[in-house]
Amino acid sequence: xxxTAVTSAFFSVTSSPDSSDSKNKKLGSMKSKPSVSSGSxxxxxxxxxxxxxxxxxxxxxxxxxxxxxxxASSPPPRTFINQLPDWSMLLAAITTIFLAAEKQWMMLDxxxxxxxxxxDPFGIGKIVQDGLVFSQNxxxxxxxxxxxxxxxxxxxxxxxQETAINHCRxxxxxxxxxxxxxxxxxxNLIWVVTRMQVVVDRYPTWGDVVQVDTWVSASxxxxxxxxxxxxxxxxxxxxTRATSVWVMMNKLxxxxxxxxxxxxxxxxxxxxxxDPVLAEDSQKxxxxxxxxxxxxxxxxxxKWSDLDVNQHVNNVKYIGWILESAPLPILESHELxxxxxxxRRECGRDSVLQSLTTVSDSNTxxxxxxGEFNCQHLLRLEDGAEIVRGRTRWRPKHAESSANMDQISAxxx
Amino acid sequence: xxxxxxxNVTDLNQALAQCRFVGLLGxxxxxxxxxxxxxxxxxxxxxxxxxxxxxxxxxxxxxxSSLVNRLRLGGLTxxxxxxxxxxxxxxxxxxxxxxxxxxxxxxxxxEVGSNHAQSVGFSTDGFGxxxxxxxxxxxxxxxxxxxxxxxxPAWRDVIEIETWSQNEGRIGTRRDWILNEVATGEVIGxxxxxxxxxxxxxxxxxxxxxxxxxxxxxxxxxxPRLAFSEKNxxxxxxxxxxxxxxxxxxxxxxxxRADLDMNQHVNNVTYIGWVLESIPKEIIDxxxxxAITLFxxxxxxxxxxxxSLTGLExxxxxxxxxxxxxxxxxxxxxxxxxxxxxHRFLHLLRLSSDGREISRGRTEWRKKPTR
Numbered sequence: 001x002x003x004t005a006v007t008s009a010f011f012s013v014t015s016s017p018d019s020s021d022s023k024n025k026k027l028g029s030m031k032s033k034p035s036v037s038s039g040s041x042x043x044x045x046x047x048x049x050x051x052x053x054x055x056x057x058x059x060x061x062x063x064x065x066x067x068x069x070x071x072a073s074s075p076p077p078r079t080f081i082n083q084l085p086d087w088s089m090l091l092a093a094i095t096t097i098f099l100a101a102e103k104q105w106m107m108l109d110x111x112x113x114x115x116x117x118x119x120d121p122f123g124i125g126k127i128v129q130d131g132l133v134f135s136q137n138x139x140x141x142x143x144x145x146x147x148x149x150x151x152x153x154x155x156x157x158x159x160x161q162e163t164a165i166n167h168c169r170x171x172x173x174x175x176x177x178x179x180x181x182x183x184x185x186x187x188n189l190i191w192v193v194t195r196m197q198v199v200v201d202r203y204p205t206w207g208d209v210v211q212v213d214t215w216v217s218a219s220x221x222x223x224x225x226x227x228x229x230x231x232x233x234x235x236x237x238x239x240t241r242a243t244s245v246w247v248m249m250n251k252l253x254x255x256x257x258x259x260x261x262x263x264x265x266x267x268x269x270x271x272x273x274x275d276p277v278l279a280e281d282s283q284k285x286x287x288x289x290x291x292x293x294x295x296x297x298x299x300x301x302x303k304w305s306d307l308d309v310n311q312h313v314n315n316v317k318y319i320g321w322i323l324e325s326a327p328l329p330i331l332e333s334h335e336l337x338x339x340x341x342x343x344r345r346e347c348g349r350d351s352v353l354q355s356l357t358t359v360s361d362s363n364t365x366x367x368x369x370x371g372e373f374n375c376q377h378l379l380r381l382e383d384g385a386e387i388v389r390g391r392t393r394w395r396p397k398h399a400e401s402s403a404n405m406d407q408i409s410a411x412x413x
Numbered sequence: 414x415x416x417x418x419x420x421n422v423t424d425l426n427q428a429l430a431q432c433r434f435v436g437l438l439g440x441x442x443x444x445x446x447x448x449x450x451x452x453x454x455x456x457x458x459x460x461x462x463x464x465x466x467x468x469x470x471x472x473x474x475x476x477x478s479s480l481v482n483r484l485r486l487g488g489l490t491x492x493x494x495x496x497x498x499x500x501x502x503x504x505x506x507x508x509x510x511x512x513x514x515x516x517x518x519x520x521x522x523x524e525v526g527s528n529h530a531q532s533v534g535f536s537t538d539g540f541g542x543x544x545x546x547x548x549x550x551x552x553x554x555x556x557x558x559x560x561x562x563x564x565x566p567a568w569r570d571v572i573e574i575e576t577w578s579q580n581e582g583r584i585g586t587r588r589d590w591i592l593n594e595v596a597t598g599e600v601i602g603x604x605x606x607x608x609x610x611x612x613x614x615x616x617x618x619x620x621x622x623x624x625x626x627x628x629x630x631x632x633x634x635x636x637p638r639l640a641f642s643e644k645n646x647x648x649x650x651x652x653x654x655x656x657x658x659x660x661x662x663x664x665x666x667x668x669x670r671a672d673l674d675m676n677q678h679v680n681n682v683t684y685i686g687w688v689l690e691s692i693p694k695e696i697i698d699x700x701x702x703x704a705i706t707l708f709x710x711x712x713x714x715x716x717x718x719x720x721s722l723t724g725l726e727x728x729x730x731x732x733x734x735x736x737x738x739x740x741x742x743x744x745x746x747x748x749x750x751x752x753x754x755x756h757r758f759l760h761l762l763r764l765s766s767d768g769r770e771i772s773r774g775r776t777e778w779r780k781k782p783t784r
Contacts, residue, residue, distance in 0.1 A: 158505040
């Protein structure tokens with residue numbers, strides 16, 4: 001296998017192993033021939049025993065073959081002096097061959113994600129793919145499992161948030177706070193998420209290891225889009241896709257801001273030009289009120305653990321509150337398969353919130369599969385100020401949920 | 414030579430039902446690894462249906478074959494009597510002080526305890542029960558938890574937690590932890606907990622029988638090893654029950670869906686959050702939790718409503734007295750206690766409906782260090 005590897009390293013390799021997909025473009029670049037192009041090499045190769053690699057004769061014979069067609073300058077007289085440079089060239093050639101062979105060997109043996117773990121023992125994550133994608137692994141811990149025996153949606157969202165911060169950090173885009181570049185800090189600007197869309201194909205369970213990849217792109221002229229792709233580290237199966245839209249806000253005036261040129265200079269190099277990982281859910285989110293809401297939960301207040309470093313409620317916590325007013329039969333028999341949230345306002349420690357939910361009619365234009373439900377949500381303060389507006393889709397957890405479905409339909413009839 | 418327990422999970426449904434044991438949780442369906450143990454099960458028709466392939470492992474299977482084991486930065490120590498694991502503090506695990514919250518610490522203690530039990534081959538169904546216990550429908554239940562944190566880790570700090578368990582008294586077992594900061598090697602926290610066995614059908618306590626003792630004692634240190642070796646340490650201090658009126662309170666706390674464990678019981682760590690809810694803001698802003706002790710008396714269910722009560726603890730005349738003034742939730746006149754940098758509180762969690770005690774506790778707070 002070594003001989004093949006060595007040989008193939010020396011010639012341009014046109015097809016790379018399956019494991020090296022677009023993420024491993026860097027390694028593919030080593031396929032080019034070693035920069036040895038002396039016609040004299042072929043002469044020397046014959047004159048001395050070529051080093052054996054694992055018992056096979058070195059590739060110099062094939063080098064000889066390929067070099068034969070090179071420009072045929074008349075060989076200089078073979079004195080002792082003339083032979084010396086050839087040795088070093090040969091040595092250089094052999095070294096390069098060895099290095100190329102080693103790399104090629106590693107590539108052939110390489111399982112897709114193992115190097116990530118070897119180099120990243122604490123799962124801090126690393127930038128891959130030309131410096132634009134950040135990738136991090138998470139093991140699902142026992143306390144992250146919810147009532148449904150799977151990682152909760154809050155756990156997934158925490159992972160997304162964590163990779164976003166770590167991405168900024170490793171790209172050098174982190175000022176003092178979480179998520180503001182140095183130039184932004186100078187101008188008192190912060191990123192604020194306005195929209196989040198998540199589609200979960202499968203929830204990971206205890207003991208799973210998920211890989212979260214994230215990247216940013218432009219969103220319009222003054223926004224930023226951050227996408228995530230969550231997959232099972234072992235099987236590669238895509239578990240979750242998410243996309244979010246961010247705008248810039250002055251943290252003192254609380255007004256939206258255009259992206260200043262200095263900040264643009266900082267962040268634009270990191271924008272990937274790619275399609276969103278999720279088709280945008282363009283359906284307008286309805287604002288519920290007391291008359292249209294079927295389920296209302298009042299008196300929700302943030303706990304100490306809900307607050308982030310700025311004493312604002314962490315974005316992820318809103319999801320828990322939204323689910324507080326989701327009807328229990330749906331929560332017990334179905335799982336959240338998709339979610340779209342629009343963030344309107346922040347709230348802090350002293351806020352008192354209300355969570356409203358309505359189960360959408362299945363006959364609306366938003367066709368659902370059999371057994372699935374759509375819900376509309378609103379999270380607001382007691383005075384009516386809107387915090388988050390949302391829409392969720394639920395699919396049956398298991399086939400045996402048909403009984404619950406009848407119950408839900410009956411309730412709403 | 415250590416004998417490896419041969420675990421036979423014959424009835425998964427029963428094992429799952431009604432367990433308040435929070436330290437060792439996990440859905441059956443996903444457990445892929447079973448170091449040094451054999452698990453066989455019959456596929457159940459319940460929602461916890463299990464793929465037989467996933468559950469059957471060979472005795473000879475090496476630990477570390479699965480991805481999560483390779484990634485896990487922990488394992489049994491050389492003598493096999495304790496377990497160590499490293500964790501990095503993640504961004505969503507820090508609180509308003511930019512340091513790990515006490516809930517994060519408590520979650521990690523729970524995680525590492527669970528991983529320890531798993532690595533010695535106990536209940537691969539996730540409950541840390543020995544085979545005999547499962548036969549007798551016995552489960553572990555937390556009775557007491559005491560955590561002291563000397564220095565809170567910050568975001569991206571790496572900490573190592575070592576844990577071990579040993580016998581305690583006639584009906585209990587204890588699990589101890591030591592936390593240290595990997596960068597400096599200094600001990601940043603210690604914890605100890607007491608567990609008792611309960612019959613999951615009758616919900617009554619049961620003495621630890623000799624068969625069960627034999628099963629797990631092989632994995633315990635031979636000599637008593639205590640995280641808190643000092644005599645009269647704080648973990649053993651008696652906690653008085655708060656009586657009305659209390660100084661601070663937060664009423665009407667309801668378990669959220671995220672607070673429930675896989676058996677629809679309120680996770681023990683949630684209790685810590687509830688205790689903190691009735692601490693006044695002035696303390697939270699200026700102080701950090703130095704020690705917390707909780708005695709668990711009753712289980713809390715999904716639809717229970719809980720009141721969290723807090724009173725000052727005065728320690729003059731070496732007598733612990735709980736002080737009550739009017740029942741308002743705001744801080745009133747300062748007492749002698751407030752002049753010190755250390756505050757001590759007594760806590761009570763009780764059901765709103767009938768006042769039955771769920772848990773009682775004690776916390777100590779020290780002034781936040783300048784960072």
